[in-house]
Amino acid sequence: MKRSFQRLLSVVAIFLACTSMAYAQLPNEHFGKPSNLEWDYIGWGDAINADAIILCKTMKATYQLSDQVFSNTQSSDINYDNLSDFGKNEIDDSNILVKYEFRLRTKILKPDGAKHANIDITYFNADNDKVFNHDEVSDLKIRVFSKTDKGKVGKRNVSPESFVEERINGSYAVIHVVVPGVEAGNIIEYQYNITSNRPTFIYDWVFQESIPTVRSKCDIEIPAFLQFKMNVPINKLIKSGVEVGHLAYDINRPDMKKGKTCVTNHYKIVGDYILPKGQALTHNQNNAGDKNAAAEEIGVLTSQIVSPKVTPPAEMPEGCTHLRVK
Numbered sequence: 001m002k003r004s005f006q007r008l009l010s011v012v013a014i015f016l017a018c019t020s021m022a023y024a025q026l027p028n029e030h031f032g033k034p035s036n037l038e039w040d041y042i043g044w045g046d047a048i049n050a051d052a053i054i055l056c057k058t059m060k061a062t063y064q065l066s067d068q069v070f071s072n073t074q075s076s077d078i079n080y081d082n083l084s085d086f087g088k089n090e091i092d093d094s095n096i097l098v099k100y101e102f103r104l105r106t107k108i109l110k111p112d113g114a115k116h117a118n119i120d121i122t123y124f125n126a127d128n129d130k131v132f133n134h135d136e137v138s139d140l141k142i143r144v145f146s147k148t149d150k151g152k153v154g155k156r157n158v159s160p161e162s163f164v165e166e167r168i169n170g171s172y173a174v175i176h177v178v179v180p181g182v183e184a185g186n187i188i189e190y191q192y193n194i195t196s197n198r199p200t201f202i203y204d205w206v207f208q209e210s211i212p213t214v215r216s217k218c219d220i221e222i223p224a225f226l227q228f229k230m231n232v233p234i235n236k237l238i239k240s241g242v243e244v245g246h247l248a249y250d251i252n253r254p255d256m257k258k259g260k261t262c263v264t265n266h267y268k269i270v271g272d273y274i275l276p277k278g279q280a281l282t283h284n285q286n287n288a289g290d291k292n293a294a295a296e297e298i299g300v301l302t303s304q305i306v307s308p309k310v311t312p313p314a315e316m317p318e319g320c321t322h323l324r325v326k
Contacts, residue, residue, distance in 0.1 A: 047212035051113030096199040117179040171314035227307040233299030
């Protein structure tokens with residue numbers, strides 16, 4: 001009996017070790033300090049031949065509500081039982097903001113990969129006199145990490161002088177970010193936020209870039225009174241799910257003993273180990289003689305407001321994406 005129990009413990013230990021190794025193969029999602037794994041990472045399969053790889057890119061979108069959103073109700077909580085009370089005429093979308101947090105970490109593997117340190121950020125910015133009619137990009141920070149042969153990590157910040165803004169059309173502008181002095185072995189981190197007063201529009205999320213991507217993740221929490229059709233790419237590399245969440249608001253009002261809450265639809269979509277279009281699928285396929293095997297198109301997460309029925313906000317010009325790695 002004792003020997004059987006010891007064998008069982010050995011099996012459990014091996015399982016846990018294998019599980020830990022599997023998770024360890026993915027980069028961490030906490031920005032500010034690249035992990036040892038990421039410093040040693042050189043890719044996977046045919047991605048080993050890449051000039052650069054995206055270690056991790058994330059988007060988190062949450063809604064910010066105020067007590068003026070629903071002028072015709074006294075309810076303190078919005079749940080599935082009373083959602084029907086919140087019709088189109090009761091929603092004041094001028095009191096709803098969408099808060100985005102974007103993070104991106106890229107590793108340069110070869111000297112020719114330095115160009116992939118540059119990115120474009122496309123955002124809504126109407127060319128008119130209405131000050132409120134634009135999204136605001138804030139806290140744009142870029143850091144370049146380097147590591148010596150002795151293991152010492154250095155960090156430098158990229159000056160805002162490397163950011164150049166250009167208008168695309170009457171509704172959208174793009175911030176061109178050029179990162180100077182990038183060398184092979186560097187890891188570059190980008191982070192920025194966007195505040196939008198267009199609650200019926202959510203930025204698309206591109207899973208497939210021009211270079212391999214280890215992890216691509218978006219986390220979107222939407223108040224349930226706003227019904228979106230979420231078009232998630234159907235692909236074996238993409239895992240998606242939605243669950244019921246709750247959003248607290250007006251929690252700091254001195255005249256309220258209890259803050260209000262709103263039921264939400266909380267979407268989490270994750271893609272792992274995504275190759276660029278046209279790149280061979282696996283090293284094994286190449287060895288088998290399938291020289292023409294190309295990476296399948298992963299697609300883009302898109303959304304469209306369904307209820308309430310409103311005039312759609314201006315869409316991005318064709319061929320443009322919000323975040324593009326050059």
